[in-house]
Amino acid sequence: MPARLRFWRCFPASAASSSSASWPLATGRSFRLHSRLTTRRSIPRNIPQPHPHSCRQIRVPRVPQGTRAHPSPLSQHHPQPQPVALVPSIADMSESNTTSRPTRVRIAPSPTGDPHVGTAYIGLLNYVFAKQRGGQFILRIEDTDRTRFVSTSEQMIFDALKWVGLTWDEGPDVGGPFGPYRQSERTAIYREHVEILLANGTAYRSFETAEELEAMRQQQIAAKTPPRYNGAARHLSQEQIDAYLAEGRPYTVRLKVPLEGSTTFRDELRGDITFEHTNVDDQVLMKSDGFPTYHLANVVDDHLMGITDVIRAEEWISSTPKHILLYKAFGWEMPKFWHMPLLRNADKSKISKRKNPVSLNFYRDSGYLAPAVLNYLGLMGGGMPQLTEQEIVSRGINTKETDIFTLPEMLEKYDFARISLGGPVFDLVKLKWLNGEYLRKLSPEAFFSAMRETIFSDAYLQSIIPLVQARLETLGQIGDLADFLFRDNVMPPENVWLPKKRESAETLAFVGEQLTALEAATWDKDSIEGELKKLGEAKGWSVKENFMLLRAIVSGSATSPPLVESMVVFGKARTLDRMRRFLAFQKLPKRN
RNA sequence: GGCGAUAUGGUGUAACUGGUUAACACGUCGCCCUCUCAAGGCGAAGAGUUCGGGUUCGAGCCCCGAUAUCGCUACCA
The missing domain is CATH 1.10.10.350 (Arc Repressor Mutant, subunit A)
Known part of the structure; x- marks a missing residue:
């Protein structure tokens, strides 16, 4: 079993359950993970019992091993009927505060231009995650930034996702019980929620202009101090605030991050991650134009839409503490967080259009086949089990077939516990090879159709x-x-x-x-x-x-x-x- | 700079609870097939697992410390 998670295993099981409740309690690296293994199930035989006095760092599997080549005692002793089979219910194995809600995940692309491969990548992962658990996959449009808004973008996102073969259960176009699914249509909701925060003292109004903030930033940079909002508006008197409001002065609403302490959250792929509050900015939650920022909108919507698992790109790790703080400020149940490694350019930087074709339209228009693109995306970061040497020999199958699989096969075998955390380089060369494999397998009739539907339409x-x-x-x-x-x-x-x-x-x-x-x-x-x-x-x-x-x-x-x-x-x-x-x-x- | 994450051939991934010469795919190179080019077949080179210590009979897997890379550091997402 590859050991992917380190944690300190020096707490008795009983200590585990209490840790997640209080805030801002700087927990040790693994109360909760520990509890994951010790609650609701007998402890697997192959994992050492916690010893009250031993405090040795060991590695444990992130997820029960049910889908691995060697079934764990867990899955042997507790066969669980599953909707679609597979990763025997991570939710089931989790800490007890998760009241086994039905799995609901989402992607939340921003309509700022061409549909992005990263959207398809995260979309695929979310889709697979949801379908493996008989859950829902939701599409939400994050159009709160009106300065970057591109009107044609939303439709292109729909089209591109449909092209690659992902379908969503709820979304702006298909509707659903938790709509609207377009954030620009939910501004009233955000406003109400901001009032809650303002009322309970977890957020405050800030009246600085963008220019003032920029000047402050420059000063801080010049002084080599971390550029961060200084929290001045925290100390505004009620009279002052009322006066500003009366004169109609524009303002933003900021999160009141505790001055001391820290926030720890569990990333399901990495373990506990802790941020000191001194390193967390008083993030703007509501812009002066009345639109929320991502941070507010995302938390409010995820909660209202019943999202159980937030599967998003790694770039969000740094702002997750703000989201945790928001959940706590509202007193809401937390989703689980899964931060996926970022797709990279050949030079390992975050994938970008200047160094790589990132528009899904490009792949579609250039004659890549959707299943090949999806297949390639599925290769990024691992996740699909590889054949062992013995299997290759005994079954005599062509080894390259390991890299070739369909969406249904992914639903069957993809294992989130297998995901490797290094940022995978999006390699056009291998994608083209894969696409070629798909093309060659087509019947002449199908090949002809593919041609006629694209390059010779x-x-x-x-x-x-x-x-x-x-x-x-x-x-x-x-x-x-x-x-x-x-x-x-x-x-x-x-x-x-x-x-x-x-x-x-x-x-x-x-x-x-x-x-x-x-x-x-x-x-x-x-x-x-x-x-x-x-x-x-x-x-x-x-x-x-x-x-x-x-x-x-x-x-x-x-x-x-x-x-x-x-x-x-x-x-x-x-x-x-x-x-x-x-x-x-x-x-x-x-x-x- | 600060904070966080990550680290196995050029690229994507393997390597069961530490156990023989680190595996597979892409790419590269060579040979075969062949009118050419692909495809296909056969073969080769390429990492000693970022580095340095430590634990151990034995470390890619455990511990400690470095380093590098990436991300975040906006009234963008």
Whole structure:
């Protein structure tokens, strides 16, 4: 059994149950985990009994071993009927304060642009988690940031998730008993809850302007002290507050984090994690525009929607104490937290569009098959049991098949206890190999259908007709003119892309700016053209230079159908990817 | 800088409660097949498990200490 969790095993079992109740009690590393193993079940034989005097750090399995190759005594002695089989109910094994609520999980994407692979990744994990336990998978739209809101984004998220094959039981489009599922439609709810916090003294109003806060931040940075809100507004007198309110001064509401002590929570994959309160900021809960921040909205909604397990990316670990504090401030039952490792670029940084295609639209439009994408995502972070050597030999199966599995197989075998915590690099090379495997297994008929539904769909072909019809003398010439709309690797030679009167460095810099401009653009002819011309004017690039450069990058050639229309047809995700690939290629060290 | 998390070949993962030459897949290289390229078959190189101590007959798994990487450090999520 791989030991993935360390904890101090020096507390008698009886001490365990009380720890989670009080706050802010800095618990030792593992009261609760300990209790997980000792309550409601007999202690597994293979785990040493706690000894009152021994305080040795040992490793224990995070989760009962029922699905492992070697069934634990637990699962042997206590066969449990399960909805879909599998990970014998982590909930069952958990501490007794969890009143076996039905499993409900959620993903909460933010509609700020193209649907993200990370959303599909976390979505997949949540989906599998829920379905393995006969629970519900909920989709909630976190659109509380109106400055980053993109109106087309929500629909794209729906479409992308459906494309990969994930379906949700409740959501903005399908409804459900705990709606609305769009946070912008829940502002009244948040306001009510803020009042509760204000009333019970766990939050306070803060009247500083954004500028004042920024100035404070700069000062703190200059003084090399941690940039943090100084809590000044905590000390405002009631008269002062009333006066400010009377004059209609805008304010935010902040969480009143205890000045002393610490908060400990259990991450189901890592064990207990403790944060000193001196390191937890008085987080803004309600912005001056009346919208909540993620922290408030997420806690309120998770509670109201009956979420039992919060499965989200690792980047949230640092703010989890704030969420814990909020649950406690409201007096609510806590969900369990599972922080998944972050998908990474090749350089190990958090996956980002500049270094990796992250738009699900890109994968869909480029002809990746949804099951392959899902399969690949399932490979990230482990989770699927690997065949042992003996199994490979005895069953004589092709070893690469271990890496190939379907969603139903994941439901059957995926084991959250197996997840490895190192951030996995999202490797396009292996994804392509996997996709190729899927493609080859298709029947010719299915392959044909796949082609006709994507790269050669009627809709795609029809969108191309206006670009080529006037320019052809025979139908057979279409490939001469529009090959770049059907190709993956397009890379113009330097004599094609480099303008006569420009240096390569300034040109590449300009491409970078084109890219930035286009990333922000709505994907239609006028917007694209407008953005490009605006940029060209600002930077002193003629329309001709500007467009010819981009034409070279997008089409690989100096002649092509109308550029902007071609880009519209080709799609935002793929066009931008082509530009990024161009830049990446040019930055590669050249031979000679 | 502060706080937190993480650490097995280039990449993704294995390695049962510490037990023989650290396994599988992708990638790379070579050979075979073949009109070419893929696919397929066969084979090879590539890590001694971030580093340093310790415990032990024995450590990737346990302990201590470093280091590195990533994340957070917003009226973004």
